[in-house]
Amino acid sequence: MESQVALAQTLKIGEVANRSGLTVKTIRFYCDEGLIRPISRSDGGYRLFADGVFSELALIRTLRAMEIPLPDVRQILEARRSGVCTCTDLKARIRSKAGEIGDRITAMQNLQSELFALLNSWEACGGRTPAAAAPELVGANR
Amino acid sequence: MESQVALAQTLKIGEVANRSGLTVKTIRFYCDEGLIRPISRSDGGYRLFADGVFSELALIRTLRAMEIPLPDVRQILEARRSGVCTCTDLKARIRSKAGEIGDRITAMQNLQSELFALLNSWEACGGRTPAAAAPELVGANR
DNA sequence: CTTGACTCTCCACCTAGGGGAGAGTGCATC
DNA sequence: GATGCACTCTCCCCTAGGTGGAGAGTCAAG
Known part of the structure; x- marks a missing residue:
């Protein structure tokens, strides 16, 4: 056993x-992927974690x-753990990801308006528009 | 090639x-999943498709x-193919999915503003040790 | 007939995990 | 010490929506 007296829980x-x-x-x-690491194993082989694991998991x-x-993610965590300032790198990544997310939001908005256009076009399609009667959505889907 | 009958292409x-x-x-x-079907196979076993496949793929x-x-998707395509008017069902599905997409757009926008908040909080860490920086991201997620 | 591009089937691999089997461990109770 | 039960271990297979490669067969031009 280590002499980790203080808060060795x-x-x-x-x-x-x-x-x-x-x-x-x-x-x-x-653990298998190397994202987090148990501080040790019990005699029987159980993984034992420190409190710090929660911030990593978050x-x-x-x-x-x-x-x-x-x-x-593993890379980021390793850098964070090593004490090296990953702020620049991490922030760049996050900024870039935020940009990507922005793109995806735009794409989804486009998709959505495309969908509504599609719905409208189908209103006029051959298959006998059923929307003449109340276009209640059957939303029991899923 | 020109002498070929155009319909049989x-x-x-x-x-x-x-x-x-x-x-x-x-x-x-x-094809394997049954979403689309070649109209036939060549003698050698090649899949042969009709023009209509493009609208299905779209x-x-x-x-x-x-x-x-x-x-x-397969179900929708089958219904469409069978001539049964799937407008009601299909449109309901699409409407519902469009709603989901709206939710996801919202979620992504939330994530994005969370990210910018995260970046700002890291701005304040001054480029030093990144450990234990930005503890507020811990619970904010999800 | 030969060549090269194309296509065939089958199998393995990918991500991010989930399910379950079978065996071992930790701890409280008798 | 022995028992019981919850917990944990490793190992392997499964998922969706494809992607990649191997080895064999096909098509069409020269």
């Missing part, structure tokens, strides 16, 4: 999962919400 | 790919851009 994977809201499977997967969540691929 | 997969902008692989895949593209899963 370690967490097993289930507790990390519960607190982070991720699944045990996912956390194990992130960062992973944010980055994943931007659809940054896992290898990139 | 069939297209091999490569030409369909070129004209539609999809890859040969993808078209083959759509529809597939639009639907896929909405992330409608392939089984649903």
Whole structure:
């Protein structure tokens, strides 16, 4: 045992999962992929995590919400961990991703208006417009 | 070539790919999944398509851009092909999907402003150690 | 007939995880 | 010490929507 007297509390994977809201499977997967690392293993081989894992998982969540691929996320986390200032790099990435997201928003807006145009064109299509009667949406879809 | 009867013109997969902008692989895949069907096969087994495939592929593209899963796309195409008026159903689906897209646009806009907030908070870290920077991103996500 | 481009089928791989099997561990209780 | 139960381990297969390659066969021009 290490002499980590102060706050030597370690967490097993289930507790990390519960607190982070991720699944045990996912956390194990992130370990396998090298995104996070347990500070040690128990004698029986259980992964043991420190509190710091939660901020890393939160960062992973944010980055994943931007659809940054896992290898990139890993890189960012490694740099962050190493103490090297990744601000410039990270910020550049995020800025670029934010730009991409902007593009995607535009694309989706275009798609949406395309869809409405499509709906209108179908109104006039051959198949006997059913919208003459109340165009209630059947939305029970899904 | 000019003496050929224009009506009987069939297209091999490569030409369909070129004209539609999809890859040969993808078209083959759509055939395998039953989304489209070659009108026949050559003696050697080549898939032969009719012109009508392009409108189907265009529809597939639009639907896929909405992330409608392939089984649903297949259903829509089958109904369309069968002559049954799918306007009501299809339009309901599309309307519902358009709504979802609207939600996603909103989510993305939220994510984007979150990101800009994140960038600003990092601006304040002054280019030093990035560890434990921007703790507010932790809960803000999701 | 030969050549080269095209196409065929089959299988493996990708991302980001999820499901489950079968075996082992940690801890409280008897 | 023994038992019971929850937890965890590794390993393998599965998903969607394709992509890539291997090896074999086909088509059309020269």
